[in-house]
Amino acid sequence: LFCSEALAVSVLQQLNPLAPHKLRALINRYINWALEAPGAGPLNAMRSVYSYPFPVVIELIRNLFLHYPYELFWGWIRPPGLDNAHVPIIERFMKFQEDALPGLSGFRFRYPTAGANEGIREAFTKLKRDGKTQIYILQGEYEGYEEVALAHGIRVIKVDPNQDPAELPAGWWFISNPSARDGNIIPNEFIRKICDAGHHVYYDLAYLGLTDFHAFDLTHPNIDGVFVSLSKSFGIFGIRAGFMFSRERVDGLTGNVWFRSDPALQVADAILHGIRDPQHLTRLYRPFQTAVVADLNRLHGLNLRPSDVVLLAYQKVSDVVGDRQAKVLSRFDRAGVGRLTLTRYFLEMESWKSLVRIAIFLGLISPRWRIILPRAA
Numbered sequence: 001l002f003c004s005e006a007l008a009v010s011v012l013q014q015l016n017p018l019a020p021h022k023l024r025a026l027i028n029r030y031i032n033w034a035l036e037a038p039g040a041g042p043l044n045a046m047r048s049v050y051s052y053p054f055p056v057v058i059e060l061i062r063n064l065f066l067h068y069p070y071e072l073f074w075g076w077i078r079p080p081g082l083d084n085a086h087v088p089i090i091e092r093f094m095k096f097q098e099d100a101l102p103g104l105s106g107f108r109f110r111y112p113t114a115g116a117n118e119g120i121r122e123a124f125t126k127l128k129r130d131g132k133t134q135i136y137i138l139q140g141e142y143e144g145y146e147e148v149a150l151a152h153g154i155r156v157i158k159v160d161p162n163q164d165p166a167e168l169p170a171g172w173w174f175i176s177n178p179s180a181r182d183g184n185i186i187p188n189e190f191i192r193k194i195c196d197a198g199h200h201v202y203y204d205l206a207y208l209g210l211t212d213f214h215a216f217d218l219t220h221p222n223i224d225g226v227f228v229s230l231s232k233s234f235g236i237f238g239i240r241a242g243f244m245f246s247r248e249r250v251d252g253l254t255g256n257v258w259f260r261s262d263p264a265l266q267v268a269d270a271i272l273h274g275i276r277d278p279q280h281l282t283r284l285y286r287p288f289q290t291a292v293v294a295d296l297n298r299l300h301g302l303n304l305r306p307s308d309v310v311l312l313a314y315q316k317v318s319d320v321v322g323d324r325q326a327k328v329l330s331r332f333d334r335a336g337v338g339r340l341t342l343t344r345y346f347l348e349m350e351s352w353k354s355l356v357r358i359a360i361f362l363g364l365i366s367p368r369w370r371i372i373l374p375r376a377a
């Protein structure tokens, strides 16, 4: 409904002055548009992963800001006090994802951060200060690691996932899991093998909460730090809410106990209170993802599969048949896997179009109105 507000206003504006031929043309246009399959038209998937502003989350934020607890501005003189205001919220997050994150409580240093990015940046600051000159990532990983590494003068080595980590000199890895490479979950054994070979891992959970249940094992002592973000998990990219968990102090984040964004933390808290089940969003949107992937395959001749992450779909480049598929997928290629973000289709499904479809389904509007309306003079 919220998405359709702007559209409804534009429709009303177009209807004035109300000429029958205009009305007819408009109704035709909207009915045709609503009857289109979600994946019709040019391929509207995106290469980058943009979070989806889940309406159920937006509603929680709307309520928070309608009744914003302004007394929190006095938080520095009232318990839990300036230094600790974030603590109950981080603990709420830990409780919320307790089953999915075995070992998280073993990370003694916990910081509120502006998304995962701030934690990643400060992990690099620490590595640089400790004299590290290079890190490892898997081929096709999240581009952000390389950007931040570049800014710190640290070299990035991209590793083939089939390479035996024991053959590489021990070093520091940045791994996103669920993986930014294809939106799928990397098995725990894969990361354990890297740690057992003497490497250290920074574990990025940016897509946590967007898959079916999985326990991401964080117990290995060589997992040095964990990044959590609410940007994608709850579709609140611009709010900049997240946490970093570390076994050692991260000096670059020490000041975050004061220099944090309390409104961002309040949003996080409202979401953790409002969405009580960590699998809720995945369950809600999995059927959307399946429907969109089926339509895209039919309309664009692809062999996409729904990723574990509900916002994404993927296809191995080695599974490509024919030039047409190869051309379409090349735009999305990340080291041999085409990864597509479906966010725009979600938006479309949840918009005015869906309402028209439901109205047609319920018999409130007939697609045949196109025929029975008077012809333009």
Ligand SMILES: Cc1ncc(COP(=O)(O)O)c(C=O)c1O
Pocket (backbone or CB within 6 Å): 049, 114, 115, 116, 117, 118, 142, 144, 176, 180, 204, 206, 207, 228, 229, 230, 231, 232, 237, 242
């Ligand atoms: C795997 C991964 N990690 C971290 C980030 C950083 O996002 P944020 O700082 O909003 O959490 C992104 C954003 O695209 C990402 O895909």
